[in-house]
């Protein structure tokens with residue numbers, strides 16, 4: 066049974082949805098130019114942004130070469146259809162004026178390249194939205210997210226490469242993992258590679274492994290991430306930052322599903338699904354020659370855009386409740402907190418929201434579950450000193466208490482993510498994990 070919750074007090078309703086909903090709709094019709102007659106209907110069943118361009122994955126794909134690969138985006142907005150120029154080479158014009166962002170209404174004409182487009186209001190339309198309020202670990206009840214869920218289910222069942230796009234903190238990695246977990250590969254490994262985290266000279270051995278003696282310091286042979294992810298999914302984060310010299314090698318690995326370790330001479334077969342993410346506009350990277358188009362075609366078989374949190378405000382209260390509960394907040398998050406959060410811009414997106422919730426809980430705002438202190442009150446150091454223990458035992462007690470509180474706090478601040486908590490603590494992941502198990506935290 067889906068959860069029923071209606072919080073009209075915050076102006077946001079997270080009610081198990083009516084499966085059908087009504088939205089406005091607009092047709093974008095090519096009225097002059099090489100693609101005259103082509104049109105695209107933007108309604109509530111479209112992705113949050115519908116792209117115009119000559120790139121292969123644009124919904125409104127045109128052959129006009131004076132239009133950039135991903136030239137502009139259309140999105141339904143209150144009172145009209147919003148057009149946003151995506152830093153195109155030749156610009157987007159409304160009534161002869163170059164625009165970067167404009168609200169269009171019925172009958173308006175947009176010009177780009179050698180083409181003109183007419184915007185036709187197509188009336189209110191009824192569309193179906195998924196009734197789900199989450200997709201695995203990815204939580205979201207806004208129309209923008211519920212529109213995505215059926216596509217995510219289809220992608221999870223398939224084995225095609227996927228590219229997830231979105232600003233930092235929008236949940237790209239969480240979504241990749243959710244797709245993996247909902248896929249037939251769920252029992253296999255989910256392995257993460259961040260293209261920005263490894264020096265360019267080490268990327269090859271990281272991805273494909275190396276043989277003993279392949280380079281100074283290669284004391285033993287080692288499997289690369291492609292092999293480690295065999296039978297599962299390899300998530301390549303920040304794909305747009307992959308060094309150009311590595312791009313043909315990655316293409317070969319993805320096309321043939323075989324890798325050769327650095328310093329090795331045999332090709333090793335792998336069975337690894339690739340999901341990649343980027344905060345960069347890959348079309349622009351391709352257009353500007355920084356990213357190979359053949360690799361782009363191979364990986365962007367399916368493309369998902371995760372809208373920024375400020376573009377799906379309907380999720381703010383829902384996510385706040387989710388994190389509040391997950392991070393140990395007592396009862397419901399305070400009403401004032403929800404109101405304040407709903408007004409904030411969230412440039413750091415969901416990561417920023419999760420951190421804000423954990424700060425509220427950790428810093429003892431209303432409705433916060435009390436931290437279990439050793440005796441329930443007072444300064445832990447004073448309490449241990451008052452026991453008049455021998456020095457080594459007193460020191461161990463205080464250290465244990467410090468470690469316990471430190472680990473708990475940093476884990477809370479980083480949403481339980483051990484890797485990030487270890488980084489923030491400035492200690493190795495392995496040592497941090499030892500601390501976690503010593504303090505009995507998850």
Ligand SMILES: Nc1ncnc2c1ncn2[C@@H]1O[C@H](COP(=O)(O)OP(=O)(O)OP(=O)(O)O)[C@@H](O)[C@H]1O
Pocket residue numbers: 202203204205231232233234235236237238239240302342344415416419480482
């Ligand atoms: N829809 C969601 N529901 C629940 N938790 C989410 C959701 N989206 C993101 N998160 C959580 O927010 C944090 C940031 O998400 P994630 O790391 O997946 O973002 P990202 O887009 O990959 O960020 P970056 O581009 O910086 O790598 C994670 O702790 C993740 O679990």
